[in-house]
Amino acid sequence: MFDLKSLVRPNIWALKPYSSARDEYSGKEAHTFLDANESPYNNPYNRYPDPLQRELKQQIAVLKEIRPEQIFLGNGSDEAIDLVFRIFCTPGRDNVVSIEPSYGMYEVCADINNIECRKVLLNSRFDIESERLLEVCNERTKVIFLCTPNNPTGNTLNSGEIKNILDRFNGIVVIDEAYGEFSDQPLWRNEINRYPNLIVLNTLSKAWASAGIRLGMAFAQVDIIALFNKVKYPYNINILTQQKAKDILNRRLDIEDWIKQTKNERLSLMYAVNELDICEQVFPSEANFFLARFKNANSVYDYLVNQGIIVRNRSQVKLCDECLRITIGSPQENTALLSALRQFK
Numbered sequence: 535m536f537d538l539k540s541l542v543r544p545n546i547w548a549l550k551p552y553s554s555a556r557d558e559y560s561g562k563e564a565h566t567f568l569d570a571n572e573s574p575y576n577n578p579y580n581r582y583p584d585p586l587q588r589e590l591k592q593q594i595a596v597l598k599e600i601r602p603e604q605i606f607l608g609n610g611s612d613e614a615i616d617l618v619f620r621i622f623c624t625p626g627r628d629n630v631v632s633i634e635p636s637y638g639m640y641e642v643c644a645d646i647n648n649i650e651c652r653k654v655l656l657n658s659r660f661d662i663e664s665e666r667l668l669e670v671c672n673e674r675t676k677v678i679f680l681c682t683p684n685n686p687t688g689n690t691l692n693s694g695e696i697k698n699i700l701d702r703f704n705g706i707v708v709i710d711e712a713y714g715e716f717s718d719q720p721l722w723r724n725e726i727n728r729y730p731n732l733i734v735l736n737t738l739s740k741a742w743a744s745a746g747i748r749l750g751m752a753f754a755q756v757d758i759i760a761l762f763n764k765v766k767y768p769y770n771i772n773i774l775t776q777q778k779a780k781d782i783l784n785r786r787l788d789i790e791d792w793i794k795q796t797k798n799e800r801l802s803l804m805y806a807v808n809e810l811d812i813c814e815q816v817f818p819s820e821a822n823f824f825l826a827r828f829k830n831a832n833s834v835y836d837y838l839v840n841q842g843i844i845v846r847n848r849s850q851v852k853l854c855d856e857c858l859r860i861t862i863g864s865p866q867e868n869t870a871l872l873s874a875l876r877q878f879k
């Protein structure tokens with residue numbers, strides 16, 4: 535049985551959170567705010583932002599078809615990842631399990647928080663085998679981190695295997711769906727009401743073309759989101775970010791267009807790279823990047839750098855020897871990459 539209280543660090547469960555001026559009075563009717571030691575000058579930047587980002591969450595709730603109370607907003611997904619550790623994992627005692635290869639932040643955050651990170655190697659198709667993953671868990675495993683579509687491999691993970699983990703693991707399962715918009719698979723975000731132990735991460739950094747404003751999202755049932763709200767910095771999302779996020783969310787048709795273009799470019803770029811003599815294999819992708827294995831990845835990487843084109847060298851990563859990770863750019867950028875690769879000797 536899933537028991538949230540037994541998973542939360544006792545000090546966090548007992549925590550009485552900081553109560554800000556904006557928490558204690560959040561109505562809009564008043565005209566004179568003398569409660570937060572703000573300056574009366576330089577409007578609107580003189581005011582503290584809404585600590586719970588209510589307007590922005592309302593907009594996200596409509597778009598993602600969930601309730602505002604099921605949303606946490608962070609300074610990038612990285613804040614949400616860090617809070618997962620601080621809410622659930624007692625330093626020096628608990629552990630988490632993640633897959634390998636995957637996004638590096640799970641392990642870095644584990645290290646920062648002095649939490650053991652147990653890594654389970656994906657199979658040769660870069661997919662998970664749930665039984666092998668569950669075997670690595672013990673009574674001190676609080677969280678499993680999954681990422682689908684996975685970075686740096688680009689593929690989505692088998693949904694039956696993920697379901698098995700959600701059903702059988704009594705701890706928290708974080709599914710990082712940073713690249714979900716580029717995939718044709720059903721989204722795990724739509725499953726949060728079915729699984730009390732599921733946290734899904736989204737971001738404005740990829741499909742929403744707003745990495746610079748730093749806005750990450752976590753979706754889960756309300757009791758988990760309440761814990762995030764208790765632990766986060768009171769004013770963690772500044773007003774500039776809240777405003778820019780509302781602006782980009784209103785441009786939904788542009789975003790859909792950009793996603794469609796990126797998927798078209800992905801198809802033609804992957805095809806063209808696969809045709810090159812220097813390329814051994816292009817791996818399937820449902821993200822805005824793909825992984826390709828070359829005959830000599832380091833020399834291709836150095837050559838591209840010399841041409842002013844930067845891709846990600848993943849050749850030192852487990853299961854990714856001789857692999858480069860290539861982001862889908864604009865048509866011009868992709869053409870520049872291809873013509874450089876065609877001239878490589």
Ligand SMILES: *Cc1c(COP(=O)(O)O)cnc(C)c1O
Nearest residue numbers: 610611612637685712737739750
């Ligand atoms: C890019 C990326 C993110 C986004 O992180 P932000 O902090 O929101 O910019 C999250 N997860 C994965 C796997 C990523 O590749």
